Amino acid sequence: MTETGTVVERHDIVVIGGGPAGLAAALGARRAGIDDVLLIERDRVLGGILNQCIHDGFGLFLYKETISGPEYAERLAEDAAREGVIFHTGAMVLDLSPDRVLRVNAADGYRLVRAGAVILAMGCRERTRDMIGIPGTRPAGIFTAGSAQNMVNLHNLKIGREAVILGSGDVGLIMARRLTFEGIKVRGVFEILPWPSGLERNVRQCLQDFGIPLELSSTVVDIRGRDRVSSVIVARVDGSSRPIPGSEREIACDTLLFSVGLIPENELSKRAGVVLSPLTGGAVVDETLMTGVPGVFSCGNVLHIHDVADWASFEGFEAGRRAAEFVRGRRSGAETVEVRVGENIRYVLPQIVRRGASGVTLNFRVRRPMRSVAVEVREAASDRILTRVKLYRLIPSEMRQIRIPTSVEDALEIVAHE
Ligand SMILES: Cc1cc2nc3c(=O)[nH]c(=O)nc-3n(C[C@H](O)[C@H](O)[C@H](O)COP(=O)(O)OP(=O)(O)OC[C@H]3O[C@@H](n4cnc5c(N)ncnc54)[C@H](O)[C@@H]3O)c2cc1C
Known part of the structure; x- marks a missing residue:
């Protein structure tokens, strides 16, 4: 406790938001061996937007069956509780500083939380x-x-x-x-x-x-x-x-x-000094989902709008694993190269990649419906093609992925053409 009576807590990893991305992020961090993982959710219940999505169609990729939104949320929340994630529900993060201090308002009072790493998973709001x-x-x-x-x-x-x-x-x-x-x-x-x-x-x-x-x-x-x-x-x-x-x-x-349309909910991210992309409305991240603020990671709809909850969760698991690496001090190589948006591409994520990174997967969306499409990732300076896939059909509503098999050494560009 401070002299003014404010409670001060310290946790290795703090996740903001308990939707499918945040719950998965907390699980990802625990499964990567971090004992002290706190998830803060402003609502009284966990699950985020899924609690109001009572139709089925969720979980096809994560659970290999289609279930309703609340069932999906319940499974993920139960896993997180069983695997030792600490929860503060009914607690709202009001502020986040660049050195990872959170100001939190909860029913039992106001507190400061110091975090080794923070994972942003605050979802989105509607236009x-x-x-x-x-x-x-x-x-x-x-x-x-x-x-x-x-x-x-x-x-x-x-x-x-x-x-x-x-x-x-x-x-x-x-x-x-x-x-x-x-x-x-x-x-x-x-x-x-x-x-x-x-x-x-x-x-x-x-x-x-x-x-x-x-x-x-x-x-x-x-x-x-x-x-x-x-x-x-x-x-x-x-x-x-x-x-x-x-x-x-x-x-x-x-x-x-x-x-x-949906808008990523990034007011807290801006307070922490996170740079946002005008194309996604979410943070600019590298291939580890880390923003430009060291130790602050982002996943789910606050990073870019996902069409399917499972993808938000997969991104969460990865953010949790990467935040665990950061906390353990196992992160290396700060120099980054840009991934540029080329012909017919609406956005790409990550927008930057650490030089020398290998096995990087890019998420992208196209600008317009396209048929018989070749998607290529090239080195921007030399035009050397690093990878190329042929796809029968692409539509703007669907997020797609392309993996770069070689290590990344220079700025890249992703293009799609018919
Ligand atoms: C209406 C609707 C219907 C959908 N239908 C489908 C479907 O049928 N199938 C499918 O696969 N996907 C569907 N989706 C998409 C899917 O639900 C989303 O991709 C997914 O919920 C995004 O997860 P998230 O964790 O990023 O965000 P959310 O689920 O929005 O969770 C964010 C959480 O962060 C909390 N939060 C925000 N700010 C703070 C703060 N300052 N302090 C503490 N907590 C905070 C919020 O309360 C919320 O619980 C639908 C989405 C919507 C909006």
Whole structure:
């Protein structure tokens, strides 16, 4: 305890966030032999966003079966408890300093936590109406897809009678099906891009199987209603995403859901001095998932938005293992080279690699749907191709991986071409 009465704790590794990434990170650190691993979660229960995802489709890669979100969270949390992870739930990290001191507010008081290494696993938040600037009145009946999911699945509320969904992200697609189960008529899903932003399996299983229309290259241009939404105006858009005059039509509804993107939750990371990538919204990391701040690692949706929870967990296991190496002082070689985004690539992760690293795997997403694609990783200066794979199909919603078989000595570029 300090003179002012603040409790001070010291732990080898502290994980912030108890979703599928954070739980896996804590397990990864324990399995790498670190005894003292603390996980801090602001919610009263562990599991993160999975607790409200009561549909199945989780765990195919990690558990080799499909289970619901809460089941997936429960298994991971049970493993973490059994394997000796220490939990502080109902505790919110308010601040993180570059020298890895956390300020934490919990029911039993305020404390300072000093960490040998920190793993950021705070997840993401949803983009809102304000962020995309949809004009119109401000009546009741407008929700983000995730908040609607929370109300319906966790609080058993009926949020309306007739709904329109703007954006075809996975959460919106899943909610189109969920609202239909709840007896709410979904009048349509409208997507500004010429392709769906969510996974193909969700378009099939959540819209097509229920006869819910998906209109691409379309958006909501006005919201009408005084106390409650009474209708929305939708319009087609041109190649620059501008509404086409004369294409407007009115759709009666009392509910509008926004599924227009997720934003990594990096306020704490910025406080610690972590540099963020404008392409992912998450930290710039090397191949060990360490950010530019020594001893601070990042994984899951706070690092980049994952399409599947299993990948967030796999990344968590790796972050835990790498943080354990750091704590043991087994980390070497600070000089890094850049991995550049080339033709048709939206982003790549890691964005930097330590010179001499071998067996590095790059995660990437493409900018547009592509067929018969060659993905190449080249040395940027010499154009020498280090690895090349042929893929039948690539879509922007799917994260893909490519492994570099040789050691990395110079700056790289990743490209995709048909
Ligand atoms: C609505 C929705 C539906 C989905 N459906 C599927 C699906 O069907 N199949 C599938 O495989 N994937 C699905 N996903 C994706 C998957 O759920 C995510 O990829 C995964 O949950 C990301 O895990 P995470 O641990 O990074 O983040 P989260 O699960 O969001 O966990 C982050 C945790 O950090 C905590 N936290 C944040 N800040 C602090 C702080 N300052 N102090 C303490 N704690 C903090 C939060 O409370 C939260 O518990 C879905 C995602 C969403 C949003």
